[in-house]
Amino acid sequence: xxxxxxxxxxxxxxxxxxxxxxxxxxxxxxxxxxxxxxxxxxxxxxxxxxxxxxxxxxxxxxxxxxxxxxxxxxxxxxxxxxxxxxxxxxxxxxxxxxxxxxxxxxxxxxxxxxxxxxxxxxxxxxxxxxxxxxxxxxxxxxxxxxxxxxxxxxxxxxxxxxxxxxxxxxxxxxxxxxxxxxxxxxxxxxxxxxxxxxxxxxxxxxxxxxxxxxxxxxxxxxxxxxxxxxxxxxxxxxxxxxxxxxxxxxxxxxxxxxxxxxxxxxxxxxx
Amino acid sequence: xxxxxxxxxxxxxxxxxxxxxxxxxxxxxxxxxxxxxxxxxxxxxxxxxxxxxxxxxxxxxxxxxxxxxxxxxxxxxxxxxxxxxxxxxxxxxxxxxxxxxxxxxxxxxxxxxxxxxxxxxxxxxxxxxxxxxxxxxxxxxxxxxxxxxxxxxxxxxxxxxxxxxxxxxxxxxxxxxxxxxxxxxxxxxxxxxxxxxxxxxxxxxxxxxxxxxxxxxxxxxxxxxxxxxxxxxxxxxxxxxxxxxxxxxxxxxxxxxxxxxxxxxxxxxxxxxxxxxxxxxxxxxxxxxxxxxxx
Numbered sequence: 001x002x003x004x005x006x007x008x009x010x011x012x013x014x015x016x017x018x019x020x021x022x023x024x025x026x027x028x029x030x031x032x033x034x035x036x037x038x039x040x041x042x043x044x045x046x047x048x049x050x051x052x053x054x055x056x057x058x059x060x061x062x063x064x065x066x067x068x069x070x071x072x073x074x075x076x077x078x079x080x081x082x083x084x085x086x087x088x089x090x091x092x093x094x095x096x097x098x099x100x101x102x103x104x105x106x107x108x109x110x111x112x113x114x115x116x117x118x119x120x121x122x123x124x125x126x127x128x129x130x131x132x133x134x135x136x137x138x139x140x141x142x143x144x145x146x147x148x149x150x151x152x153x154x155x156x157x158x159x160x161x162x163x164x165x166x167x168x169x170x171x172x173x174x175x176x177x178x179x180x181x182x183x184x185x186x187x188x189x190x191x192x193x194x195x196x197x198x199x200x201x202x203x204x205x206x207x208x209x210x211x212x213x214x215x216x217x218x219x220x221x222x223x224x225x226x227x228x229x230x231x232x233x234x235x236x237x238x239x240x241x242x243x244x245x246x247x248x249x250x251x252x253x254x255x256x257x258x259x260x261x262x263x264x265x266x267x268x269x270x271x
Numbered sequence: 272x273x274x275x276x277x278x279x280x281x282x283x284x285x286x287x288x289x290x291x292x293x294x295x296x297x298x299x300x301x302x303x304x305x306x307x308x309x310x311x312x313x314x315x316x317x318x319x320x321x322x323x324x325x326x327x328x329x330x331x332x333x334x335x336x337x338x339x340x341x342x343x344x345x346x347x348x349x350x351x352x353x354x355x356x357x358x359x360x361x362x363x364x365x366x367x368x369x370x371x372x373x374x375x376x377x378x379x380x381x382x383x384x385x386x387x388x389x390x391x392x393x394x395x396x397x398x399x400x401x402x403x404x405x406x407x408x409x410x411x412x413x414x415x416x417x418x419x420x421x422x423x424x425x426x427x428x429x430x431x432x433x434x435x436x437x438x439x440x441x442x443x444x445x446x447x448x449x450x451x452x453x454x455x456x457x458x459x460x461x462x463x464x465x466x467x468x469x470x471x472x473x474x475x476x477x478x479x480x481x482x483x484x485x486x487x488x489x490x491x492x493x494x495x496x497x498x499x500x501x502x503x504x505x506x507x508x509x510x511x512x513x514x515x516x517x518x519x520x521x522x523x524x525x526x527x528x529x530x531x532x533x534x535x536x537x538x539x540x541x542x543x544x545x546x547x548x549x550x551x552x553x554x555x556x557x558x559x560x561x562x563x564x565x566x
Contacts, residue, residue, distance in 0.1 A: 085285050
């Protein structure tokens with residue numbers, strides 16, 4: 001039984017890693033080798049040319065910067081707005097808290113396509129097409145339900161006495177929040193911020209619709225349209241390099257903080 | 272618990288979040304609902320003319336919409352069922368590991384971390400008939416004699432999309448269930464052993480009841496995400512061949528952005544929301560009833 005379980009886990013670890021490994025290997029191949037049929041597994045002579053072309057001749061650096069700015073700002077905004085609301089929710093009556101968190105959960109479950117067209121109208125009317133803020137605001141809002149949900153649970157565990165002590169020291173409510181509560185909740189804020197960042201980095205539907213200029217594209221749209229599904233020659237090497245380069249920062253982030261991320265993901269179910 | 276409402280809470284604390292949600296979620300939802308009862312398209316110059324239930328009536332007769340619903344349901348049910356079976360199996364298997372669990376977690380997290388659109392690019396290449404590694408491996412092992420164009424025929428295209436989705440999201444189900452298993456009290460396993468129960472009765476009477484809330488969360492999350500699937504299909508097959516992988520989100524996207532039929536697109540997504548709400552309610556009744564019964 002135990003051996004069987006071990007074999008199973010190892011087999012699935014291989015299955016999980018193999019497709020990524022194939023792209024890493026392919027990204028190191030020369031165009032000539034990539035055009036061979038059937039494809040080779042190991043690169044005959046490894047080269048970094050694909051990455052070089054991606055960043056110099058294509059606007060990949062630009063996609064990267066766009067995605068980073070949008071993901072970072074939207075997750076900051078989300079955690080800032082979410083923590084304020086979650087703090088108030090954690091200190092309000094049970095009825096209000098339960099009602100608000102469950103309606104937030106319902107909101108979180110709406111398919112994003114429901115919001116697409118009205119948001120498109122608004123983004124256009126506001127002149128934010130091809131502008132980072134056209135995605136930052138929607139992403140921040142879409143991450144709010146989960147952020148508020150997770151942070152409310154966290155703030156509830158902070159003893160009220162700490163705030164009373166702060167009040168006696170003459171701190172206002174906002175000061176208490178900024179100087180006492182936030183530092184105490186740094187780990188929870190980091191987790192929710194990271195989840196919001198990953199979501200924003202990965203989003204495709206809105207990014208595809210609101211950013212159509214080459215220089216405004218995010219990385220997911222950039223790589224997906226790099227494939228040039230309608231052209232005859234598909235740049236395999238660039239594609240492989242694009243897949244690897246676009247997922248590398250995320251895989252790194254998640255591997256380092258895996259414990260926190262898993263805890264954040266599953267916090268809702270424990271209650 | 273002491274009284275907490277003594278000091279009035281500044282409404283200001285709620286304001287930023289409420290404003291964002293109102294702007295990005297509440298207003299668009301209301302606007303979509305409104306548009307679904309209007310004729311708003313190129314022909315009306317994008318002015319909304321009240322049309323009553325006309326768009327919804329059109330849905331009932333639209334075979335492309337029925338096909339999209341069928342495709343979406345098939346995709347969702349098959350991929351969630353597979354993800355769930357594999358996730359549970361793996362979570363049970365990982366339980367036997369004392370050390371190395373964080374390494375396993377890290378490896379499994381990688382596919383889940385990848386953006387779905389990138390996963391689509393990744394698998395589209397693997398399934399490519401000439402340059403794809405899948406055919407290369409199958410040919411080398413003499414399992415097939417000629418390369419198969421996986422994405423070019425309806426059944427194998429659907430299977431390819433399901434495989435890509437299962438690859439990406441089984442880790443999520445696995446991690447949620449693995450976390451759930453940490454909540455199972457070990458003493459109960461010993462109690463079952465003393466009663467002479469085997470592995471099955473341990474699972475049935477101890478693991479499963481404690482796992483149910485986690486099962487519920489994972490299922491609802493996955494079902495709703497599966498039903499809304501857009502990027503995977505849009506990038507991998509574009510809904511083809513011949514609409515055989517066109518999900519409702521892809522169809523609605525085309526209705527909005529390509530046919531510019533805003534009123535009709537809104538009715539499509541409105542219908543999806545109603546279907547999802549009904550499914551979530553049924554699932555809730557089914558699973559949580561069972562849970563309440565057991566505890």
